[in-house]
Amino acid sequence: MNRLFSYFYNMKTIKSWSPGRINLIGEHIDYNDGYVMPAAIDKGTQFEITINGSDNMVDIHAQNIDDSVKFKIGEAHGLPMWAKYLYGVLMELRKYGADIGGFSATFSGDVPIGSGLSSSASLECSFAYGLDKLWDLHLDDWQIIKACQKAEHNYVGIKCGIMDQFASIKGRSGNVMRLDCRDLSYQYLPCNLGSYQLVLLNTHVSHELATSAYNDRRTQCESALNKIQDKYENIKSYRDFDLNFLESTQNILSDIEMHRARHVITEIQRVLSASDALLAQDMVTLGKLMYGSHESLSHDYEVSCSELDALVHYTRQDDKVLGSRMMGGGFGGCTINLVHEEHIETFINRIKQQYYNAYGIELTAYQLNISDGAQIII
Ligand code: GLA
Numbered sequence: 001m002n003r004l005f006s007y008f009y010n011m012k013t014i015k016s017w018s019p020g021r022i023n024l025i026g027e028h029i030d031y032n033d034g035y036v037m038p039a040a041i042d043k044g045t046q047f048e049i050t051i052n053g054s055d056n057m058v059d060i061h062a063q064n065i066d067d068s069v070k071f072k073i074g075e076a077h078g079l080p081m082w083a084k085y086l087y088g089v090l091m092e093l094r095k096y097g098a099d100i101g102g103f104s105a106t107f108s109g110d111v112p113i114g115s116g117l118s119s120s121a122s123l124e125c126s127f128a129y130g131l132d133k134l135w136d137l138h139l140d141d142w143q144i145i146k147a148c149q150k151a152e153h154n155y156v157g158i159k160c161g162i163m164d165q166f167a168s169i170k171g172r173s174g175n176v177m178r179l180d181c182r183d184l185s186y187q188y189l190p191c192n193l194g195s196y197q198l199v200l201l202n203t204h205v206s207h208e209l210a211t212s213a214y215n216d217r218r219t220q221c222e223s224a225l226n227k228i229q230d231k232y233e234n235i236k237s238y239r240d241f242d243l244n245f246l247e248s249t250q251n252i253l254s255d256i257e258m259h260r261a262r263h264v265i266t267e268i269q270r271v272l273s274a275s276d277a278l279l280a281q282d283m284v285t286l287g288k289l290m291y292g293s294h295e296s297l298s299h300d301y302e303v304s305c306s307e308l309d310a311l312v313h314y315t316r317q318d319d320k321v322l323g324s325r326m327m328g329g330g331f332g333g334c335t336i337n338l339v340h341e342e343h344i345e346t347f348i349n350r351i352k353q354q355y356y357n358a359y360g361i362e363l364t365a366y367q368l369n370i371s372d373g374a375q376i377i378i
Pocket of ligand 1: 031
C-alpha cells in the first residue's frame with residue numbers, strides 16, 4: 001500500500017548514465033594490491049528507471065538488443081547474461097539493507113561489448129547509481145563500487161578487481177586516476193600528453209574462455225603469494241617485495257606462478273614510473289612503459305592473443321608511435337596507443353590495412369574523450 005501511495009504521488013522516474021573506461025597502464029594488478037591508472041570515457045550506458053508501485057515486480061528492457069526480462073526481486077531464475085549483471089547489482093544493494101521495491105527500467109549503451117572498455121561496469125554502475133538516487137538510499141560511492149564488483153563475483157562468476165567500477169563512478173573529465181588498490185586511496189592526474197594522443201584499436205575478437213582464464217590468473221597469483229607467505233611471515237602482499245626477492249623464491253614456486261608473480265611485481269613498478277612520467281610530461285618514457293606492460297602481459301601473464309600482439313607489433317615500425325599495449329582483461333578487445341597528433345590518420349589507415357591483410361578483419365579505431373563518471377541526467 002505504501003509503495004502504491006508513493007507511486008501515485010511521486011511517479012518517480014530517474015535517468016542515470018555511467019561510462020566505460022580506458023586504462024593507461026596497470027593491468028591485472030588491481031586484484032593483487034597493485035596500482036592502476038584508468039579514466040572514464042565518453043561512452044556509457046543510460047538507464048531510465050521508474051517506480052512501478054508493486055512490492056517486488058521488476059521489468060527491464062535492453063534497447064540495443066531488444067530483449068526484456070521480468071522477475072520478482074529475490075526470485076529470479078534462468079536470466080540471460082546481461083540481466084545477471086543487473087540482478088546481481090540489485091541483490092548486492094539489498095545486502096546493505098536497501099529497501100528497493102518494484103520498478104520498470106529500460107537502458108541503452110554505446111560502449112562496444114567485448115572491447116576491453118568495460119561495458120559491464122558501465123552497465124552495473126549506471127543501474128546502481130540510478131537505483132540509489134531513485135530510492136533515496138544515500139549509499140556512498142565506495143558502497144556502489146563494491147556492490148557492482150560483487151555482482152560480478154557472485155552472480156556472473158568473474159572474480160574481477162575494482163578498477164572498472166571505480167573508474168565508472170569516480171572518473172573526472174580530462175584526468176586519469178592513480179588508484180592504490182591496497183588501501184583504495186587515489187589521485188587525479190591531468191592527462192596532458194603534449195603533442196600525443198591516445199588511440200584505441202579494437203581487434204574485434206573476443207576469445208572464448210576469457211572468464212575462466214581470468215579467474216585462473218587470480219588463483220595462480222594467490223597461490224604464489226601464499227607459498228611465499230608460508231616461508232616469509234612478514235610478507236603481506238605483492239607490495240612487500242621486489243623482483244630480486246621474487247627470484248630468490250624460485251625453488252618454492254611453480255614455473256607458471258613465477259611468471260604470474262613477475263608480471264605483478266614489474267607492472268606495479270611500471271605504474272609508479274608511468275605516473276611520474278605523466279606528471280613530467282615525459283611521453284617517451286610513458287610509451288616505453290606501455291610496451292613493457294604489453295610484453296609482460298603477453299609473455300609472463302599470458303593474457304594476450306595473436307591479434308593483440310600483431311597490433312602492438314605493427315606499431316613498432318612507426319616512430320610516430322611512442323607506446324602500445326593490450327588493454328583490459330585481454331584475449332581480445334583493444335590496444336591503447338600513444339600516437340603523435342599529426343600522424344593519427346596515417347597511423348590508423350596503415351594499421352587497418354596490415355591487420356586486414358593478416359586477419360581479414362576490419363578493425364575500429366577510437367579517439368575517446370576522458371569524461372566524468374556516473375551522473376544523473378536531468
Ligand atoms: C577486467 C577486470 C578488472 C581488471 C582488468 C585487467 O577489466 O574487470 O578488474 O582486472 O580486467 O586489468
